[in-house]
Amino acid sequence: MTEHQPTRGPRRLRRAVAVLLAGFFAWALSGCQAATVPTVPTPVPAATLFAQGRCGACHIIPGVPQATGQVGPSLCETAQAYREGQLTLQDIMDDIARPNARVHAGYLDDVMPDDYAEKFSAAELRTMAEYIAGLTCSAAPTPTE
Numbered sequence: 287m288t289e290h291q292p293t294r295g296p297r298r299l300r301r302a303v304a305v306l307l308a309g310f311f312a313w314a315l316s317g318c319q320a321a322t323v324p325t326v327p328t329p330v331p332a333a334t335l336f337a338q339g340r341c342g343a344c345h346i347i348p349g350v351p352q353a354t355g356q357v358g359p360s361l362c363e364t365a366q367a368y369r370e371g372q373l374t375l376q377d378i379m380d381d382i383a384r385p386n387a388r389v390h391a392g393y394l395d396d397v398m399p400d401d402y403a404e405k406f407s408a409a410e411l412r413t414m415a416e417y418i419a420g421l422t423c424s425a426a427p428t429p430t431e
């Protein structure tokens with residue numbers, strides 16, 4: 287009976303260590319989640335995000351109804367630049383989040399709203415950038431007017 291006594295202390299210590307470890311892993315995992323946000327699939331499709339951002343008022347976005355604006359460049363041309371290696375996916379995300387950091391040649395500065403990084407999550411910006419990167423101009427809808 288008495289020979290079991292000495293194990294009590296270490297067992298309690300092991301419990302405390304286990305609780306601490308569990309807490310540490312929970313913290314470490316939550317850190318990982320924050321770091322991988324852009325790759326977490328978003329349930330909101332790109333076309334809905336474009337509608338929410340009213341991007342089509344200024345841009346042609348093939349496959350997105352009413353996206354026939356001419357104020358900004360047609361986004362299928364952005365896709366072409368992406369395929370030719372002139373732009374990365376990150377560049378397209380930056381163009382949406384900080385439009386005045388790199389202004390498309392031949393277009394005006396300070397026209398595109400610069401608050402999309404506040405309105406959309408990083409995952410949503412990525413969803414839009416991925417959609418844009420996959421566009422082809424041949425599928426462009428004809429302007430309605």
Ligand code: HEC
Nearest residue numbers: 339340341344357358364381385388389390393394397398
């Ligand atoms: C009020 C008009 C307007 C709206 C709304 C707008 N844009 Fe723009 N956008 C522009 C103009 C003008 C440019 C070109 C000047 C520049 O690069 O900032 C541009 C540039 C861009 C570019 C860079 C294109 C390239 O090839 O360099 C991307 C990508 C883009 N817009 C995506 C979007 C998305 C996505 C939305 C909606 C979330 C949006 N824009 C909403 C006017 C607009």
